[in-house]
Amino acid sequence: MFSGVSLVGFAAAICTTASYVPQLYKVWTTGTAEDLSLHMLLVLATGLALWIVYGIMQGDAVIIIANSVSVALLLCIVGFKLREMLAGHRAKRRPATP
């Protein structure tokens, strides 16, 4: 059904994609993404999006699927980070109550 190459690709994809899950779980449960660098997350998201483009150009389904799942998980983490940053900005602009 699947070639040996596809199976190695799927195993690689599962490992690298699964590694985002503990980070997302940590951000979700602690409710903070303060220690994560937004620049690092955006560079990584850009890279994963480019891997999807590369997979499409090469006609490589393993690369397309693996990086699509990874970028979806990563965008959830970016969402948490941006929400936290916006909340921080609003708190700074609100005048102090007596």
Place this chain on the structure above:
Amino acid sequence: MFSGVSLVGFAAAICTTASYVPQLYKVWTTGTAEDLSLHMLLVLATGLALWIVYGIMQGDAVIIIANSVSVALLLCIVGFKLREMLAGHRAKRRPATP
């Protein structure tokens, strides 16, 4: 010299590989990797190694080079983590001085 596909692949590789650098820099400067999960690092290293095997099987130089650099950076982080864990074990086994 390079095809459009290769250029997209190189750009993707540079972005995803570059994202390991700030983490390695942080571990190097702070001297601690306590907040990093060893299981996550090992799953990620396994995944990157499998991507190298996949690249070799597909004859895809971009995948081979990108993941080789990533796994080298990641193994430096794993080295820090293991050194820290071993130091912790030794400190626990040492009898308390009066």
